[in-house]
Structures are given as C-alpha cells and as structure tokens.
Amino acid sequence: MRQSDSQSPERDHEWPENIDVMYGRVAEAWGKCDDIRFRWIQVGGRKAFIVCIYTLIGKELLQEGLLEPLTTFDKSDKSIEDLEQALRTVSLKPVKNLEEINVAIGSGEAVLCVDGWDRGLAMDLMDFQGRAVEKAASESVVRGPQEAFTESLEKNLALYRRRLKSPNAKVEYMTLGRVSKTTIALVYVQGIVKPGLVEECRERLRRIDVDSVLDAGYIEEMIDDAPLSPFPTIEYTERPERLAAEILQGRIGILVDGSPNALLAPAIFVHFLQSAEEYFERYTMATAVRLLRHFFFWLALLLPATYVALLSYHQEMIPTTLLITLISTHEQIPFPSVVEALIMEITFEALREAGLRLPRAVGQSVSIVGALVIGEAAVNAGIVTPAMVIIVALTGIASFAIPSYNIAISLRILRFPVLLLAGVLGLYGIIIAALILWIHLASLRSFGVPYLSPMAPLIWSDLKDVFVRAPWWQMRRRPKTLEPLDLVRSAEVTRPVPGQPGED
Numbered sequence: 001m002r003q004s005d006s007q008s009p010e011r012d013h014e015w016p017e018n019i020d021v022m023y024g025r026v027a028e029a030w031g032k033c034d035d036i037r038f039r040w041i042q043v044g045g046r047k048a049f050i051v052c053i054y055t056l057i058g059k060e061l062l063q064e065g066l067l068e069p070l071t072t073f074d075k076s077d078k079s080i081e082d083l084e085q086a087l088r089t090v091s092l093k094p095v096k097n098l099e100e101i102n103v104a105i106g107s108g109e110a111v112l113c114v115d116g117w118d119r120g121l122a123m124d125l126m127d128f129q130g131r132a133v134e135k136a137a138s139e140s141v142v143r144g145p146q147e148a149f150t151e152s153l154e155k156n157l158a159l160y161r162r163r164l165k166s167p168n169a170k171v172e173y174m175t176l177g178r179v180s181k182t183t184i185a186l187v188y189v190q191g192i193v194k195p196g197l198v199e200e201c202r203e204r205l206r207r208i209d210v211d212s213v214l215d216a217g218y219i220e221e222m223i224d225d226a227p228l229s230p231f232p233t234i235e236y237t238e239r240p241e242r243l244a245a246e247i248l249q250g251r252i253g254i255l256v257d258g259s260p261n262a263l264l265a266p267a268i269f270v271h272f273l274q275s276a277e278e279y280f281e282r283y284t285m286a287t288a289v290r291l292l293r294h295f296f297f298w299l300a301l302l303l304p305a306t307y308v309a310l311l312s313y314h315q316e317m318i319p320t321t322l323l324i325t326l327i328s329t330h331e332q333i334p335f336p337s338v339v340e341a342l343i344m345e346i347t348f349e350a351l352r353e354a355g356l357r358l359p360r361a362v363g364q365s366v367s368i369v370g371a372l373v374i375g376e377a378a379v380n381a382g383i384v385t386p387a388m389v390i391i392v393a394l395t396g397i398a399s400f401a402i403p404s405y406n407i408a409i410s411l412r413i414l415r416f417p418v419l420l421l422a423g424v425l426g427l428y429g430i431i432i433a434a435l436i437l438w439i440h441l442a443s444l445r446s447f448g449v450p451y452l453s454p455m456a457p458l459i460w461s462d463l464k465d466v467f468v469r470a471p472w473w474q475m476r477r478r479p480k481t482l483e484p485l486d487l488v489r490s491a492e493v494t495r496p497v498p499g500q501p502g503e504d
Helices: 009-013 019-029 059-071 080-086 098-106 153-163 195-206 216-222 240-247 269-273 283-312 320-330 337-357 360-380 386-400 405-425 427-443 460-465
Strands: 036-043 046-053 091-095 109-114 120-124 169-176 182-189 235-237 252-256 262-265
Touching: 019 036, 019 046, 019 098, 019 109, 036 059, 046 098, 059 109, 080 120, 091 098, 098 109, 098 120, 153 169, 153 182, 153 240, 153 252, 169 195, 182 195, 182 240, 195 252, 216 252, 216 262, 235 240, 240 252, 240 262, 269 283, 269 405, 283 337, 283 386, 283 405, 283 427, 320 386, 337 360, 337 386, 337 405, 360 386, 386 405, 405 427
Parallel strands: none
Antiparallel strands: 036 046, 046 109, 091 120, 109 120, 169 182, 182 252, 235 262, 252 262
C-alpha cells in the first residue's frame, strides 16, 4: 500500500511553497505540546508565522529583537537577505526543512517562516535561568580557583574559554539523542593533542545511538574501554581550570549540556589520586600530601582484610601484649573476625549512603552521630570488638582522603572480596587478591593508553608527577604517556636563587 504524504518521511526534507502547509506540518509535529506558541504576522507584505517554546525564550528579547524590527520591514519586494540585515540584534541561522525547525524549536530558538521563501530563520532568543556559577562541591580546595561548572553548556564553555584564549583551543559541537537532541562539545588543543586520539573520540561518539543523553555519565559508559571493570577509565571533573590544565597535557574533554561535569580522556590510574590543589600549593607540601594519599589508597583497600588475616591465621605476627588484649576482647564475641568485619563494613556503608541522600544539615548529623551511637552500642552488646570499630573507622577516614569519587567507589566495592579472601586463606588470600588486581590493572587501556603508565611501561621522565610533584621549573615537558605532538611545556628555566637585600 502506498504511503500517504502525511506519513512520508521525505516531506521533512522539503520546503513547501505554501506557508499553510509548513504550519500544518509544524503544528502536527508539536501536537499536544501546550508550551508551544504560534504567532501569525505580516513580513514585507507576506504571510508569516513565528513558532517557539515560550518557556525557554525571553519575552523582552522576542519583542525587542524580533517583533519591533519586523514592524519597519513592510515592503513586499524585499528578500530574505534584507530581512537578515534588519534582524542584526539577534543571532540567526537558516533552517531548510521540518527536521531542522524541530531541532531549533527544541533548543529554545524562535523560528520565523515566511510565505514564498525557500527557507526559514531560527533566532536565538533563549533566556533560560539556570543555576549560577558556584563553588566546587566534590573537588573543593583551600587555595586556587573556586568556580565550578553548571548545567549550562554555554556557561561551561565560557568558563573554559576564560582559561584558554588561544584559537588552537578547539571546540566541536555534536548532537546526541534521538529524542533529547543533547548538544555536547568536544574540546582539545590543536598542536598538542595526538590527532589519532581526537579521531578515535569522534568515532566513539558517532557510534552512540540512543533516545536520550541526559548527563555525562551516559556518554562515559558508552565510550568506556572496560565497562565491566570496577576501575574507571574515563575521568570527570567539575573544575574549569582542571579541565584546561588536563587538555594542555594532551587530553580531550567532553562537555554535555545539562551536566555539571566534564569528561576527560584518556584516564590512567595515577590521575585519580591527584588533586587540583597540589598544583596551587608549594611542591614540598604537595609531594607530602600525594605520598600520604597513595598510602591511604592501599590502607582503605587492605586494612580490614589484613586485620582479619592476622587475627584469624597469623597470630604469631602480632606482638604478644597486643595479641592478649585482642583475644581477651574477642572472647565474648559470637562471630568470627571476618563476619564481624563484614557487619561493621556494611553498617558503615549504610551510614555513609544515608548521610549522602539526606539533606546536608541532617545528613552530616546522621552519619557522625549514627556511627558513634551504633558503634558504641555494638561494642556494649558484645557484637563487635572495640578494635574492629577502630579498624573500620580508620578505613573510612582513609577512603575519604581519595580525591576522585568514582575510584573511591571502586575501593568500597573491592574491599569486600578482598576481605572474604583474607577470611578464608589469610595473608595468602590477600596476596592472591593483590596479584589479580595488578594483573587486571596492567591489562586495562584507556583510548589505547596503558592504565598503569608511566609505571608500566616505565617512563622515567613522567615519574616526576606521579608519586611526587616536582617543582614547576623541572616540569618543562608534557607527559610522554599521552604522546602529545608538542612535548615542550615551557622554556628552560633555571632554579631561582634569592639575592641579597639591596643587590642589583
């Protein structure tokens, strides 16, 4: 059976000669959308209509930028080019079919269609009031810029452009989501980033075919190299200056309209243990804090398992006085050490989640007071020992010192299988878990970059910004791990030597 014109997709790519036909198509496409507004007007003696989503556009912009200039455009012999000159106060772009009209309307633009012309005009009159620029919440720092990304792509790009003003800082727009029509921006620095990396990222984004992209997390899962791994291979940040700094290293950023986080790729293991504040403080303090953070990472992963293994299978490794104390407190406990640890870990995770989901003022009280009350009650009831409460508390504090939230979640997940192996096999279980973990980490790639680089494979020149943070005058070159086109970050600078007061 022949498909009728009203159902034919080819009509969306044609511009009808009669304005009433185009009005019917637009009205049909946006049927039962009560926030759509049509307004019939006369443009140069021709019949025309304006269509927009009135909740997204600015009413004053519509009046001053469009309707008032059209009142002076009253001669029928003028062309669409003359109309574009009359509307110089607004941003214009041509729309040539129904599909482009629908995208423009959904993006908060007003579309003008005039009878007898072969295209329409989409005008940017959007005036949606989103969240203002605020301080970073999950990546807070004491020293350094305090601005954070918002849900507005335009604001986020403005914050990014304030840091990188060079024309080599490229921004490429793409639209993803068959229904959401979400705009994303691919940002990188031409001349620094590896061209193959940019093309690989473009290709992965083009392969995304979903109905909606509502947050950067949607894209993160769809372009991830190892979606089944507990370790993230794509990093995200809410700080504009960190996005700019990482892009200058040779990485790629992805900004998504509606998301306050920017994705960074490729991402390697050491990136998740680095904080933005380390580059604003003196290198001596930054190095000490970074070394402490690496220690806290393994402490948060292995401390409960090590305690269970020593107390259950390797008592000879514990000092005698401490062992007597631990055994005496554990005599009245009806559970083995591994079950005791599991009870406390699950309880701690429940309190942490409760503190996150409740309102901030109430959540902090619940997490702190709840931990104290439940811990004390569990000890008095003879369910857990005081030593186990201390171990779990130290583990929680160590996990809070990890700057990246997504790798901290990985620690929370991996802690339980490591704990079970320690409860079954003792220290041998911990060694087995560590070997499996390192083999898995060594097998991971992020956009072709080894996850454990520059440690495996070893790149000596890149180690100056891994476990330590070398002074700026020693970090003249960008990391070779990312294979940037331009390795030189700065000219050769000698170590500054202070002079005597009054010396020329």
